[in-house]
Amino acid sequence: MSQRTYRVIFQGCVLLCIVSASLYVHKQWLQGTELMHWKNVITGEKQQHFAQERHGPDKKNSVESAAVQEPRKNVQIKQKQSTATNKPKIYSNRYLLPFRPNAAGGCNHQYWRFKRGIMMSYLTNRTLVMTPFFLHGGHVAGYTREHLRPFNATFDADMLSKVVPVATIEAFKRVCNRNNTKVILWPGERERYDKIKKSIYTDMVEVDLPSEDKVIILEQMQLDKVVSITENETCVALSIDELLHVKFNNTEQLQNLIDKYLVPAPKVVRIVNDLTKKICHGKQYLAYHWRNQSAEVVCFFGRGGNEKECASRRKVIRRVAEVSAEAVTDLMKKEQIECIYLACPLWALEMVDILSKRIPRASIFTSGDILGSTKYQTLLEDYYTLSLVEQEICMRAAIFVGTVHSNWSGMVKANRAVNGRTSHKIRDIIVKLPEDVPSGLLR
Incomplete structure (x- = not known):
């Protein structure tokens, strides 16, 4: 055979190998896709079952609608995809500590304030520090070490992390101290700051915050002002007391997201x-x-x-x-x-x-x-x-x-x-x- 014939045969073999390899890769991709599809279906069914145990069965299922479902073994709940839009990029090494300058309010008042901390963490592109709460209200009075309750005994940190990145108090303390933490308060809170800083944050939570003369007082809640002041700051402690009375524009979807994912421990x-x-x-x-x-x-x-x-x-x-x-x-x-x-x-x-x-x-x-x-x-x-x-x-x-x-x-x-x-x-x-x-x- 001539050299030309050998070349044609060689080229044909190469082409055949390429086609065979392509078919094999395509087959593997289809099998992988199908496997992933069924994995998602099965996972979705399991997650739906877990969700029913907390939120109740589908009302369309008339047979099961009157019964409480069996206990779930995995307490993670499959939630719908976030409906909040334009979620900002969040940097894990930028912390926001929700600061409470007023040691008052029962447990649920504390939870409402913390929800504002979640919102501000989301809006300012920061990792939320999971602060503890206090048993307070009714026959129990006073914020004391005895009444201190850790965050993980109250809410599910893994579920909350689906809304914003979260960090423990210990992680915050490893990076943040009085020299590099920017504290932002609102009018009327300066006079209470030193007392609360010492009695709660220094003595009980053991967070080292700057002295009263180093804090920033903002006259009104302006999100862009908070962002500009803290743009280059790693550690921020933001007062959340007065935020209960602030109406943020276009945050209804975000509030719903928070309410959906802030679930019990x-x-x-x-x-x-x-x-x-x-x-x-x-x-x-x-x-x-x-x-x-x-x-x-x-x-x-x-x-x-x-x-x-x-x-x-x-x-x-x-x-x-x-x-x-x-x-x-x-x-x-x-x-x-x-x-x-x-x-x-x-x-x-x-x-x-x-x-x-x-x-x-x-x-x-x-x-x-x-x-x-x-x-x-x-x-x-x-x-x-x-x-x-x-x-x-x-x-x-x-x-x-x-x-x-x-x-x-x-x-x-x-x-x-x-x-x-x-x-x-x-x-x-x-x-x-x-x-x-x-x-x-x-x-």
Whole structure:
């Protein structure tokens, strides 16, 4: 054969090898794609199952709609893709410490303020420092080391990291100190700064912040001003107290994202997975958060007032409770819900007797009813965790009725709203308020 023939044969072999290799690669790609597709399908089904255990079953499934799902083994919840737009690039080595210059407010007031910290972390392209919270409110007063509660005992850090990068206090302290941390406060907060800095951040949280003469006071909340001041700063401590009163433009989607992903700690979720089986034999229930703050401080905690005044207030509270119980049980009948979970302080359990006049006692569930086993009985003395547990129980209810002017109820309603669940304020479901019940006491 001629040299030309050998060349043609050689070129043909090379072409055949190229075609064969291409077909093989394409086949492997198709197999990989198909495998990934089915992996996503299976994962999606599992994640949907996990989500149902917290948020309840799909209402379209009429067979399972009345039952509580089996406990999930993985507490991570498959959420819809973020609806927030134009998410900025976030640098993991740029920290934002949500700073609270006012040591006041119950647990849920602290949570509301922290949600503003999440928003500011997102808007300023910074990693959020997970600050601790304090058991405070009701019969517990004062921000003390004894009342300090770590972030991971309250919320799920892994879920929150789907909204913003997060860092522990320890990570912040390794990088940030009094010499390189920029502190931003609002008018009227300077005089409180040194006291709070020492009593909470230095003595308890052990964060080294700059002295009062080094802080920056901004006259009004201007996001672009905050960004420009801190543009080249690694460490920023931003006061979040006054941010509760600031309205940010075009942040509704971001707020919904925060409400969706700020979920209880895995320990809390696991406890509630067990406890919901004990409520109404695993069937759907209505949850009612009952408390009357108008007389708690004076009558239950002994801070001011006298017995005569308390006796008068208790009489009115009793009447308020009766009106509320009537409205709630009427709603249960209307929605054909058999059972109620009553979330209330231990000093307000008289509501159980009032409800029992209208529905069977066996249909009423409280923390005392479902924490009878030795496994969870200690929760009755752990008010901080018990509160989180009851909020999650209310979150999973078919219908939730909240107390007016309550941050506790507000946290539940916000989380339920982004998950498409029905909530009511007690005042809104009362058909007519009797003349002997002042509307100001229904709170």
